[in-house]
Amino acid sequence: MQVFPAKRKKRIANGALLFAAIIGSLGISGCAMQSSSANGGGPPPAPMVPAAQIVLCDDLSSSCTAATSFSFSTLRDLNIQVQWTNVPAGNHVQQLDILLPNQGGLYQTTQTAFLISGSSPGSITTSRMFPVGGTWISQRQMSGSWSVQVSLDGQVMASQAVEFNP
């Protein structure tokens, strides 16, 4: 039997959880469950895990093409879309934190509540216009790698780096 150091065990456990989350988010956990439960045994079904994808775009572009780098001398508002999947039915609260470059702390935080109707997990997309042009970001040339972090019901679910340049 191979014995893993505690730290490595933890990494493996985290990796398994991450894998379950990815499988869950891809919506193929049902297939795996069916194949493994044919003889009545096997592991319990992987729970459907909520997943978030953050999409950033310049609201003025008609196609809202996703990007992660913007010039604050031309960008007016950053359109922050959060695409949620596998969110359990019920009331939820999304928190969107905009973090300063260089681990500089919280710039802005906003909360958005939404309801997943029915009794099964669902999908929803939230959108927020984050003002950039004419704000301190452009006036004070706050360039660098910012971070957009999204939480669901108090748990951080995704983070996306965004570069603001002159």
Add this chain to the structure above:
Amino acid sequence: MKRYEPIRKITRAGKPLAWGAILLLILARPAAATERVTIQISAVNLQLRAADTFLDQAAPNTVNGAQQTFAVRSLTGNSNRRAIVMFDLSSLPNVGIKSAILTLHVQTPPSATRTYEAHNVTSFFTETNATWNTRAPGIPWGAAGGDFTAAATSTNTVTNASTTLTFDITADVQTWYNGSPNYGTLIKDSAESNAGGVQTVFWSKEAPVQTNAPSLTVTFVQNVASIAATPGNATLTVNWTYPAALGAVVRPTTGVLVLRRQNFPVDKASWPGDGTSPAVCSVVGTGKVVFKTAALATTFTDNFTCPGDPPPNNSTWFYKVFIHDSVNNYTVNGTSAANGASTYTMEISATPSAAVANQQRSLWIAATHSTNLADPALFPGSIIMVGSQSNLLIGIDANTQLRKYPPVSIAGPVTGRSALIDSAETTVAQNVLFLGDQQGLVYAIATDTGRILWVVNPTGLATNIIFQGGASIQLKSLSTGFPFADDLVVVGTRIGTTKTANQVFGLDANTGATLWALTGNSGGAPPMDIINSTPEIDYMHSAIWVTSNSNAGTQPSLWKINPANGLVIATASLNDIDGSPVLTAASDVLFVGNKAGTLFAVDPTTLATKTFAGGDGAIIGFPVVVGSSSPYTVIFSGATRVHAVTYTVATGTFAPLWSTPINVPSAPIAITGMPNVFVGSNDGKIHELSLATGTDLKQVTANTGQPGFVGDPSLDLTLSRIYVSTTDQRAYGFAFPF
């Protein structure tokens, strides 16, 4: 052992006078401790910021906030009812919460036992607007029936014999004292849409017998007061006092624990755990324990003797001071690392140095939880109001340096400096702050109490509407030919989805009612791009000046508006402008700077312009004008320098005066008659420049982040203090001159 020595000495004396001295010591001893109060509406606690109501699914557009009762109901057919209760916690402005128990008094119990849930409400609402569908004027809930946390904070059962129902909402109240807005608590049935229907009716704060109103019993430890840091040569002394008790004493205060950090404030997620007693020189989060006492000490001199302490001189040291009681409960709020349990614990900073001239200290530091670089609003000698981008408005008492009340919770982030008007001048008859937020709402807030006097949604839009700049107010008492009964509040929109149809509103300062609206491309008005600035009131010319963007130079960007009706008097096309316009004291010139870096001198009557193009990049914020008559000195910031020019009205000419390099400067501040100019920078400092020469005379350190942006300064001439906000989620007060 040390703590008992004074008493032992007195006892040994064996004289009656000594026992009297002991009694006096006990009576005179500061009484703050772990304390408990019950907050409930009464003749002495008017609960001005409180609200309670119920949301009725069967009557989804009915407002129920004024009723003497509210109901929680489970009934099929879309007929559920949910209650919301929000308390005014103003009586507890500077505390660490240990327990908070919500009690509701039953008017009519349910016919069968039910389980009810208490959830933290997550969106702003008003008692006069909240319905099942809507939370504020023109703004729906994110989900009909209220916006609240998915997980219940607490549950409890109510029976047909219940007279009260309690919920432990400690965790939620702690988040309200850690930088999250207080929007109250929602109560709902855990199994809604019951076929037979079952309901409990509770008394509201409007109950005819006030002791039946909802109450909140809070156990807490107060912050220290009068905190001050005095630097020396390789030494630094921190002083504080213990506040008087606010409630019944549960356990006595027994001392303080002090954390210290070099160059940065002690992180909000660093705190001593309740019940623990970290040793001196041990590390707690980002801080080091440098002082801990079981006696009621009020001073501590830091000689930097812990192992590994670096040479102290010429570094800025930040201290966070926690009161503790006899079982080591501290001035912290819970255990949430994410929110930061010591967000609002009192802190201070100072810089020791061998050279007295280089020693410096802050007078106060206040957490803002998020970033705001606007100049703090103030009523000199009285109050400082700082907005935040976490939907909060923080009121600081300019004299005690303490928060006047827990932050005012509003709907959206605040980014503009807002007008704060003295009661002697405004018709609202209180010290009132007017502001707009990024939810598109405009507020009047009584700064004495933190009460929201009115809130309106002038555009009627629910999304994509922002008030980026501040609000201005035209005082009736200073105006001639003023047609309105009350003062006039003026705000401009940043509706990012349009480059032509932005709006300027004139609102009644006493009610928020829209008196007029100017809409770009409508009613004969030219197209109007987004507005990022604060309007300027021109009493001399009976006009309001507004700046805007210009849709790539194709539209007007300077607007002269009639305050009586909102009609456009004149416009000028000066390309994109993000900064605010500024009038001279004599109102004979209007100065404005655009994004291209051009400074304009505008004739307020003809709108004829003279230009100065000697800046360096976009003009930041607003220019500052010094002088009571021409020639004026105009100071403004560019990308890397602060510039001063003179402007002579008779000749219409600018003349460069000086230009001083400052890293990414804020807007400057200077006052006629003062010899110096103050400006923030991204080096974490406030720079004091000579008005005559531009020489960078001296600096104080406010924010040592990398980079540490310091926002636009405000000056309090009554107390000779300068206030700034920074990117380290704090506001600072310093004495000036430095």
